[in-house]
Amino acid sequence: DVQMTQSLSYLAASPGESVSISCKASKSISNYLAWYQQKPGEAYKLLIYSGSTLQSGTPSRFSGSGSGTDFTLTIRSLEPEDFGLYYCQQYYEKPLTFGSGTKLEIK
Amino acid sequence: EIQLQESGPGLVKPSQSLSLTCSVTGYTITSGYDWSWIRKFPGNKMEWMGYISYSGSTNYNPSLKSRISITRDTSKNQFFLQLNSVTTEDTATYYCASALGARFAYWGQGTLVTVSS
Numbered sequence: 009d010v011q012m013t014q015s016l017s018y019l020a021a022s023p024g025e026s027v028s029i030s031c032k033a034s035k036s037i038s039n040y041l042a043w044y045q046q047k048p049g050e051a052y053k054l055l056i057y058s059g060s061t062l063q064s065g066t067p068s069r070f071s072g073s074g075s076g077t078d079f080t081l082t083i084r085s086l087e088p089e090d091f092g093l094y095y096c097q098q099y100y101e102k103p104l105t106f107g108s109g110t111k112l113e114i115k
Numbered sequence: 116e117i118q119l120q121e122s123g124p125g126l127v128k129p130s131q132s133l134s135l136t137c138s139v140t141g142y143t144i145t146s147g148y149d150w151s152w153i154r155k156f157p158g159n160k161m162e163w164m165g166y167i168s169y170s171g172s173t174n175y176n177p178s179l180k181s182r183i184s185i186t187r188d189t190s191k192n193q194f195f196l197q198l199n200s201v202t203t204e205d206t207a208t209y210y211c212a213s214a215l216g217a218r219f220a221y222w223g224q225g226t227l228v229t230v231s232s
Contacts, residue, residue: 052222099218
């Protein structure tokens with residue numbers, strides 16, 4: 009199985025700041041990488057797919073980069089509603105696998 | 116808009132079977148997408164369990180292959196999860212989700228299932 013590692017389990021930042029969340033795959037997955045946001049009481053939201061393509065409805069302050077084994081989700085100019093859990097997921101091969109999640113807390 | 120809603124028992128005894136239903140509205144499950152079950156364990160680890168495609172074919176995570184079955188009722192626009200011989204390690208929040216190109220665009224809210232005697 010492809011192991012997905014999110015090295016930061018917790019991150020705190022202030023509104024207006026920019027943050028980056030990293031995700032590393034145990035083997036090359038090309039750009040078959042998606043990012044999700046989960047907020048308490050809400051359904052998971054697909055933010056980005058193909059490593060850098062914004063899903064319809066995702067604010068432009070979100071961006072994704074990377075290919076191969078190293079990927080980054082960047083949120084520019086944080087808004088208070090950006091708190092939550094962020095997961096990466098590879099879909100290069102089955103079984104589909106997820107990172108361990110990064111909790112973003114707004115200061 | 117596609118909406119998914121999980122339902123089923125919140126408590127299951129060890130060695131028994133876990134059965135969940137995902138009801139889909141806003142889209143017919145035979146029209147497209149792969150219809151998946153995903154679970155999140157305490158501590159936030161997530162596991163894709165498997166899917167049933169719009170055509171009815173299934174694909175399971177090998178880690179569960181001997182215990183899992185995903186079926187559907189097209190007349191009710193529902194799909195189902197059955198997980199056999201559960202242990203306390205199957206305690207998790209279970210989500211149903213629809214995938215296009217193996218990325219999950221629509222999710223249910225999730226349902227917590229506790230395995231305990």
